[in-house]
Amino acid sequence: MRHALNVAIGPVSFRVGSAWRSPVAALAGLYRDYPAPADEVCDFTVRLEPEKPWRRWLRPSVAIHGDYMLPDAAPLSLAHGLLAAEMGMNLQMALGQKRFLLLHAATVERGGRAVILTGESGAGKSTLAALLGERGWRLMGDEFALLDCESGMLHPFPRAISLKNGSIEVMRKVAGEGRLGPVLEGTPKGTIRHLKPRPEAIARMTEPARPALILFPRFGADRAMRPVGAAEVFVRLTQASTNYVALASRGFDSLSGLVATCPAMAIDYPDADTAISLVEALFRELPQ
């Protein structure tokens, strides 16, 4: 393809090819500080290309193709090429990742122990993880937690954090303008801006951590918490996994191992400070 870039995020590497320059240029800007996998074999290939040849020039529209594809995914406008690249990489993970059990969850780490934040889209886990990442935690990832089926360890996937709508301003105040990517307005998910993780999170992106706590955060309710029983945790995590069924017995074994060893709590919070204090308190109470 005319324009191409290799990107490594944690233990996974992508080759992103594009018929246009701008998506690859934007991606290169966002991942400039990541270790370059120039000499590495890539796990997955993403192609950003016109659905029909003339759509390269005429009302350009970016179809998201690659090793794994959704047959009826809607193309994006060229202005949203960076989002297309991100969606293409997520799609490879969701459909093609077979080495790790993939949980749709954010992860933060401290002292070698990881906290998994999972919940439905819009529960606030991405923003909460980003905030924790600015307050002494290592951000391991805002989108996917990678559970190693053999060792039970969590591997980081610290891609650039995809901030949406209101959380953009929240994070701009905390992290500053310098680490934010371009503003993508009018996407199917509203306004999006990407936040580069802190340098430490990127430098340690191949360093796994032992899972220690599972949280189900929910934004918008009064401060509350309740323990979640193992059966409920298990079922909710199967729903949060994109490849649980595909991994068959390996998926079952690693997920039951995780649920058996980690306490789990549901936490409700009206604002970010409450959420952070809840996470800190629960983490402190964990047996050493």
Next chain:
Amino acid sequence: MSRLLARILADPSACRGLEAAQWTALVTAARAESLLGSLAFRLEGEPGLPAKVVQILEAARWDSEQARTQALWEAEMARRALAGTGAPVILLKGTAIVAAGLDAGRGRSIGDLDILVPHERLDDVQRSLLEAGWEWVKEDSYDDLYYRRWMHELPPLIHRTRDRMIDVHHTILPPTARPRPDAAALIAASVALESGLRTLSPEDMVVHSAAHLFADGDLAGGLRNLWDIDRMLREFAARDPGFWPRLAERARLHQLRPTVARALRLARALYATPVDPALAGRPRLSDRFFEARLLARNGWGQPTRRALRFAFYLRSHWMRMPPLMLARHLWTKATR
């Protein structure tokens, strides 16, 4: 890149010295041709592979083991659903290959379940499948009528809860195609498996693969189907010295001798398959087009040679129907 993929499948040592970017392209092309699992088994134990390649191939082997388990389970589900009909149920294509434990099944990707049953038992079979939870995929009445009058299979059915498709065949080529395979002979020569399900005889399996690849369809995914043929020819010929003459005999019986000959020549060209030269016959100029079509994919996984692909697409329709019927069919599809 497809040519390199074919060469490495045939001779794994050809991967030595590949650079990182070539490995990425090879993996992508193999995924696009549904051959990554097969490649993973071929390269198992190959020394000096880059660490990342080892990881990718290991995951591909796990994945194809899982595909195999699922395909065999789906076959078992069909066996239970159809046990009451008393009809012989003959597995075809990928499921047959793994159920028979053939070399070609190592790492093979498997999509739908394909079975062959006697034509006169179609109504019973259809009723039993519908009772056991399978449903029609296409509701369109033209499609339905088209399948029933002119195809070698029922319209596709999908299982309500397992979400897996089944294609029920009564012969191996559409009745409108020029060659007329002998469906009764296919069934009579079929071989029982331990489960009670059946597969075609080894010779008929090769004939069917060749027919499916070269006499029906536009060669999409053909590199994988030709790989099946390569593996089967090697395994069957090594097992039994009488294989080649019997293959010639069955190919003639099913009116598919030129098709089988073409399959042998292309397997030899792409995978260095040892074949019976008399049955393969003299190379033909058109073999070059078939070879180019089979290799029409680049290292980004993109299809290439657009015009050639389109020509083979037209050919697939031309072979399937007489001209007047083809015109009517295309008209209906274009205007509905």
